[in-house]
Amino acid sequence: MSTVAPEGNQRKGGLLLQFLADRFYDVEALRDYLFRKQVSKVHQKNRSFTYIKEQYGPYVAGAYFILKQGGAVKYDSKGTSQPSASRFWGKEWIRSNGRGHSTLEFLHFQAVPVEAVDASDCAINYQGLDNLLALKELQSLSLQRCPHVDDWCLSRLYQLADSLQELSLAGCPQISERGLACLHHLQNLRRLDISDLPAVSNPGLTQILVEEMLPNCEVLGTDWAQGLKSGLEEQSRDTASPMPV
Numbered sequence: 693m694s695t696v697a698p699e700g701n702q703r704k705g706g707l708l709l710q711f712l713a714d715r716f717y718d719v720e721a722l723r724d725y726l727f728r729k730q731v732s733k734v735h736q737k738n739r740s741f742t743y744i745k746e747q748y749g750p751y752v753a754g755a756y757f758i759l760k761q762g763g764a765v766k767y768d769s770k771g772t773s774q775p776s777a778s779r780f781w782g783k784e785w786i787r788s789n790g791r792g793h794s795t796l797e798f799l800h801f802q803a804v805p806v807e808a809v810d811a812s813d814c815a816i817n818y819q820g821l822d823n824l825l826a827l828k829e830l831q832s833l834s835l836q837r838c839p840h841v842d843d844w845c846l847s848r849l850y851q852l853a854d855s856l857q858e859l860s861l862a863g864c865p866q867i868s869e870r871g872l873a874c875l876h877h878l879q880n881l882r883r884l885d886i887s888d889l890p891a892v893s894n895p896g897l898t899q900i901l902v903e904e905m906l907p908n909c910e911v912l913g914t915d916w917a918q919g920l921k922s923g924l925e926e927q928s929r930d931t932a933s934p935m936p937v
Contacts, residue, residue, distance in 0.1 A: 738820030750826035757823035761814040768807035805829035812836040837863035843871030850877035860885040
């Protein structure tokens with residue numbers, strides 16, 4: 693394995709600094725350039741793979757999109773009559789390597805529904821959801837710590853209302869109370885994680901309201917919310933108790 697000498701690294705670093713100095717005359721111009729480059733990169737990652745969808749169907753297109761993002765998918769082996777597909781997938785997660793590359797064998801299983809998607813830490817945004825909303829049998833979706841998932845994204849999840857049972861939004865910096873209110877369509881949810889949402893101004897109260905909105909769902913949030921809920925229940929019992937004579 694070849695190694696690069698420290699002098700070579702310093703020379704490359706000097707050339708990069710010279711290039712930036714020649715191209716940009718102030719910090720603001722450089723910052724604007726880097727911002728536009730980042731936006732373009734996110735846009736590119738969230739493009740729709742229409743040609744794959746047309747050739748292989750929505751399951752393969754959705755899986756390909758997530759794997760390219762660096763996420764993982766799990767197929768429902770019960771949803772196919774193909775013995776080879778059942779043996780291949782079983783209940784294991786299919787993941788890409790660090791460069792977004794993965795086995796292409798799943799291209800042969802166009803009729804196998806995608807059961808679960810783990811898009812944690814991925815750059816998925818409003819546009820990229822187009823690749824997932826066609827997965828009508830999707831039961832579990834993790835969007836943990838996705839920096840571009842916002843309230844507008846949550847407003848689109850009603851299209852998965854018939855199948856979605858588990859949803860994790862933990863650590864998403866752009867999700868607020870407004871987005872969580874859109875989840876009232878997801879009445880089949882059985883587990884929802886809304887912990888560590890910095891844009892939510894009152895996490896404890898918000899969790900209680902979400903629990904009221906989704907009565908059949910286990911809502912995971914802050915420990916303080918659980919304490920507040922227990923305190924309210926205890927206060928209610930004390931109020932209902934007869935006064936001692």
